[in-house]
Amino acid sequence: MKNLLPKLPEHIFRLFLVFLVFLGVILLVRFFIPNSFREHKVQIASTVEREKAREIKFAGTSACAVCHEEQYNIKKNGYHKNLSCETCHGPAQGHTENPTEIKPPAPRDRKFCPVCHAYNASRPIGFPQINPVAHNPLQPCITCHEPHDPKPPETPRECKACHGEFERTKEVSPHVLLKCTTCHVTPALHKVTPWSVRPSKPTTREFCGRCHGQESTVAKTAKVDMASHGEKYVCWQCHYPHAPEVR
Amino acid sequence: MDRRNFLRKTLSFIISVGALGSLKEILNIIPAIAEVKNGELTKPVYGMGIQIDKCIGCGRCVEACKIENDVPQEPFFFRTWVEKYVIKKDGTVIVQNIANETGAETVPEKDILRSFFVPKLCNQCANPPCVQVCPVGATFSTEEGVVLVDEKRCIGCRYCIQACPYGARYLHPTKKTADKCTFCYHRIEKGLLPACVEVCPTQARIFGDLKSMASPLVRFKRMNKLHVLKPYLNTEPKVSYADLDGEVR
Numbered sequence: 230m231k232n233l234l235p236k237l238p239e240h241i242f243r244l245f246l247v248f249l250v251f252l253g254v255i256l257l258v259r260f261f262i263p264n265s266f267r268e269h270k271v272q273i274a275s276t277v278e279r280e281k282a283r284e285i286k287f288a289g290t291s292a293c294a295v296c297h298e299e300q301y302n303i304k305k306n307g308y309h310k311n312l313s314c315e316t317c318h319g320p321a322q323g324h325t326e327n328p329t330e331i332k333p334p335a336p337r338d339r340k341f342c343p344v345c346h347a348y349n350a351s352r353p354i355g356f357p358q359i360n361p362v363a364h365n366p367l368q369p370c371i372t373c374h375e376p377h378d379p380k381p382p383e384t385p386r387e388c389k390a391c392h393g394e395f396e397r398t399k400e401v402s403p404h405v406l407l408k409c410t411t412c413h414v415t416p417a418l419h420k421v422t423p424w425s426v427r428p429s430k431p432t433t434r435e436f437c438g439r440c441h442g443q444e445s446t447v448a449k450t451a452k453v454d455m456a457s458h459g460e461k462y463v464c465w466q467c468h469y470p471h472a473p474e475v476r
Numbered sequence: 477m478d479r480r481n482f483l484r485k486t487l488s489f490i491i492s493v494g495a496l497g498s499l500k501e502i503l504n505i506i507p508a509i510a511e512v513k514n515g516e517l518t519k520p521v522y523g524m525g526i527q528i529d530k531c532i533g534c535g536r537c538v539e540a541c542k543i544e545n546d547v548p549q550e551p552f553f554f555r556t557w558v559e560k561y562v563i564k565k566d567g568t569v570i571v572q573n574i575a576n577e578t579g580a581e582t583v584p585e586k587d588i589l590r591s592f593f594v595p596k597l598c599n600q601c602a603n604p605p606c607v608q609v610c611p612v613g614a615t616f617s618t619e620e621g622v623v624l625v626d627e628k629r630c631i632g633c634r635y636c637i638q639a640c641p642y643g644a645r646y647l648h649p650t651k652k653t654a655d656k657c658t659f660c661y662h663r664i665e666k667g668l669l670p671a672c673v674e675v676c677p678t679q680a681r682i683f684g685d686l687k688s689m690a691s692p693l694v695r696f697k698r699m700n701k702l703h704v705l706k707p708y709l710n711t712e713p714k715v716s717y718a719d720l721d722g723e724v725r
Contacts, residue, residue, distance in 0.1 A: 269613055269616075272613075272626060272629060273616050273618070273626075275626075276616075276624055276625075276626040276628075276629075277618055277624065277661075279627075279628075280624055280658060280661040280662055281661065281662050281665050282662070283545075283661075283662040284662075285544075285662060285663055285666070285668065286543055286544045286671070287540060287543075287544055287663075287668075287671045287674050287675065289668050289669065289674060290674075309677075311677070311678070311679050312677045313674050313675050313676075313677075315540075315674065315675055316536055316675040316676075316677050319543075320540070320543050320544070344534050344535070344536070345532055345534040345536075345677055349532075349533060350585050350588055350591055351533055351560050351561075351562065351591035351592055351593055352532045352533060352593075353529050353530065353531075353532065353592075356532055356678075
């Protein structure tokens, strides 16, 4: 080698050096930079693998049905048949792997059902919706509705289901013990078509006089002389019947 | 062998070899044969159908997506989101993401002409603008037509976020890379439904294979009049909408 080197002209030697550097760079790229840095296909494959390996959190309805057959059978014919269990109970993949330790929550308070069933003008017509403020206030939905097999709305027996405001006013008034039907005659059709068939309202002074007139035999009511008290006015022009004043 | 014979035989040999070769190519043009040969027949092409008339705007899909895919909880990072459209009688249109609706003005009901919810997500375009603009090739379409992001290669330049005409991408605040809907790639690979489809209480979202005639999505496409978002951009989305209002952008 030592004999050979002096024989080479200087410029050829330099060219040789440059060539060696080039070769080194090529070898470096070929062997030391990982394949995934250079090959787009390899990079795509590794990304796809990484995506596939991600953790699943929602197990799917069929996974729930394996153990919870009872609830599944209740649900499968009801209005909630298309609901996935995890829509209400939350992600349950952990529960399928470790059924004793991890329990998915069951939403039992009033806040949850209105997520879907509160009235919203943008919701499609025909979807069952309620006004959460007026609809049986403070009662959890599950006291009346079985969440796995909810029934279509039946006409409520009690007036307060729709007329909660009046009920709440009346509850703190001397008229608390009176039923709504004492004063309002309610046709049965009112429960079917509430807007076209209305309950009646008392129209005469004598109606109130039945309890509040001097001749009345009803005990513990405020009594007035119907002939002189209030002259030409009907009673509810001065007294609000749902919350009459107490003296 | 004389010169004439030699030329004739050489020429006929070249022509017959060429013809055989081109026959192979011709067979490749016939799609079914080409697919079987390239193994593409087994690969599904995923798509989603959304029925606007069924969406009740409950936001369960948004919540499930955030849980399934570790999307930050703050209400400005979404892989899927639901928009509420309110079209007033005077013609003005109000669009509001239902996740940050609190504090927004409420339109009195008598002023509303029509109103509905529109769930949105990545359209998994066949011609994805986001893939075209990526300077490092970190985003790509898989064989199933799902657009994915390689979070190791992404440099977080936000170019794709700008390029997406549907606003379906966001910059992940901790990973500092672009993030988007993957059709829950890890779920669909195992035969599960995407999380948003799984939890939708009214079946407003339908997911399936666009190629298989037995998939619920193909049935949905047969039964409904379909639209896609921004068709004039020729992005060819794989998310199609039924009952889509003309005001939806």
